[in-house]
Amino acid sequence: MNIGEIARRAGVSRSTVSYALSGKRPVSDDTRRKIQQVVDELGYRPSASARALANGRTSTIGLVFPPAGNHYTGMQLDFIGSVVEAAATYDYDVLLSPSGVDSDRSFQRLLGERRVDGAILMEIRLEDDRAEHLATLDFPSVAIGRTARPEGSWWVGLDHTALVQRCVHHLADLGHRRVAFVNRPEQLLRAGYESAHRGLDGFTKAAAERGLTVRTYCCGDDAASGQTCLERILHDDPATTALVTLNEAALGGLYRGLAEAGRHVPRDFSVTGVVAGRWAETVTPQLTAADVPAAEMGRLAVDLLVERLDHPDAPPRHHLLVPPISLRASTGPAGTTPIADAGPDTTP
Amino acid sequence: MNIGEIARRAGVSRSTVSYALSGKRPVSDDTRRKIQQVVDELGYRPSASARALANGRTSTIGLVFPPAGNHYTGMQLDFIGSVVEAAATYDYDVLLSPSGVDSDRSFQRLLGERRVDGAILMEIRLEDDRAEHLATLDFPSVAIGRTARPEGSWWVGLDHTALVQRCVHHLADLGHRRVAFVNRPEQLLRAGYESAHRGLDGFTKAAAERGLTVRTYCCGDDAASGQTCLERILHDDPATTALVTLNEAALGGLYRGLAEAGRHVPRDFSVTGVVAGRWAETVTPQLTAADVPAAEMGRLAVDLLVERLDHPDAPPRHHLLVPPISLRASTGPAGTTPIADAGPDTTP
DNA sequence: TCGGGGAATCGAACCGGTTCGATCTAGGAG
DNA sequence: CTCCTAGATCGAACCGGTTCGATTCCCCGA
Structure with a gap:
């Protein structure tokens, strides 16, 4: 069930199988067909760990979100859902990381152990040690939210x-x-x-x-x-x-x-x-x-992160959203309540 | 920043560093101290990919949840949060997997590419192809919910x-x-x-x-x-x-x-x-x-999954929860509404 | 007919860990 | 004083992919 087994059954070398599957070098039609047949037969899929080790990319992004101690809001659910969905379209998986009081532990797992290629930060603070930490490490990340001095960093925020x-x-x-x-x-x-x-x-x-x-x-x-x-x-x-x-x-x-x-x-x-x-x-x-627009923000954050991952030297980008007020039914003209200091021009 | 570098600086072999860090073989106090010092100095953390490749375990569990097409409910958010939190206490990370219409693609990533050691399934159906699929593969998984014939499988459900x-x-x-x-x-x-x-x-x-x-x-x-x-x-x-x-x-x-x-x-x-x-x-x-009790269910699901991962031959377990009704303020005695077919014993 | 060049393929090294067996040393028992 | 054992350490193989350089083969032009 590994690439060597495929190679053996197809009567070729491991490297040829690799090239046939990745297309990074030309492979003759006959060989490619033969390999594809064996692959389909055995339902072979390359190991994500091995691939990650070999080419240094995990195809995973980390989503750093607040711990359950704070109550979750519906907004956060929409962020998570849209981030996962958007990431999937780019063939990225999403690893959830609770950033608690000991944000270090979680961070160490994500970054130190190189589990993810990049990260999206939720629940940004004006002075955000996590964001600063990532910035000093030059680690690819996008914040959902805007710190006090967002210049030079990647983010998507709401005004x-x-x-x-x-x-x-x-x-x-x-x-x-x-x-x-x-x-x-x-x-x-x-x-x-x-x-x-x-x-x-x-x-x-x-x-x-x-x-x-x-x-x-x-x-x-x-x-x-x-x-x-x-x-x-x-x-x-x-x-x-x-x-x-x-x-x-x-x-x-x-x-x-x-x-x-x-x-x-x-x-x-x-x-x-x-x-x-x-x-x-x-x-x-x-x-x-x-x-x-939580769903849109999640999607935009993934778009930015993928762009940053694909172009490591790209200049920082961001989106500042200012959605309009939706007029529904909970506001109306100030009336004359018993104790209100209503203006002089009320009708008699 | 890899184990070889640590070994070189500590003046020992790579295997000694590995044993010193894992404790799987005795290492002299002097050597251990020296290694630890170098590790701390450089902030070294072993690569998750390499480790996963070597010992065949990713320390990650997959959380298969419904796609955003369905609106999310607050309950699901609580599940996700509690699963992530519980997993963290066992040193597991959580990988989110949207199981859409093409559940195959997502499943192939999780299982075929061996990204996760086990999986937790949300939004179970009575006849659930995902659950069956996992069962036939004998892949360690726990369902949040109960299929039509749950015998022999692992789950935590609500009655x-x-x-x-x-x-x-x-x-x-x-x-x-x-x-x-x-x-x-x-x-x-x-x-x-x-x-x-x-x-x-x-x-x-x-x-x-x-x-x-x-x-x-x-x-x-x-x-x-x-x-x-x-x-x-x-x-x-x-x-x-x-x-x-x-x-x-x-x-x-x-x-x-x-x-x-x-x-x-x-x-x-x-x-x-x-x-x-x-x-x-x-x-x-x-x-x-x-x-x-969404949070409790998430936690229980992780407990079961970890148990299953630690003891591959353990007999299936499950939890069927029947939380009590909380009496609040939305129910009361049936009154005599204009059109109601009230019983004969109404007061005059 | 011979040489050059490109396509197809192979072998080996590498990514960064873990783990097995072997070697070396020191200490205790006989 | 010798032998045995346990502790400490090392080297090499392995996990399963990717990638580089080298080799083979064939076709074409000179």
């Missing part, structure tokens, strides 16, 4: 700042004056998660531009946290009439909190944010949001 | 029949007489998906036992489908007062359909089913459901 700004402007245009921001969990913010930071920046900036009264909150990645977060929002400022969130997993809890507080969406309260489209549609009313 | 039966009994105990079943998409049912079939069986059986009037539906794996499915249910029999579902992704849509039809959950309509706990909590009111 969270701009997206959240748009959300705020959208709310301001509707007349909302008191708006809350529901961010990812505090520990992620402290860890420097890119989306949490840039989203917050965008919120703060846009709120200042429009002169809004705002409060910002961190919120755990689950429904229960979302609910308590909403309770806090209304407790801190009952006149709040809208919120912007990055927190997909808390969304259901935010809605529940609103329902239990008797605030009808979108009549009494508007909700918007940055969320994968598929999840924005599961809540009622459907969320008006900037849809994260 | 969908029993779980759905419990859901039905729960509803019947609450007085519901007209109940609908919302299954996975029709194409999956036709393809023979285990959960869809066994769940349906359980539903039909329990409904017959309790003499309920029932209808069964297939429903796409997304919110929009859930909504239209619910519209059909109420159109076909407006007196329906409860439903049982296996379809996690449609849940949000089902709720929306109920809301738009003016049916309040759980006062006018009860909803229950088999859904991963985390997702059951994102809807309002929170879903009373048999919580799929």
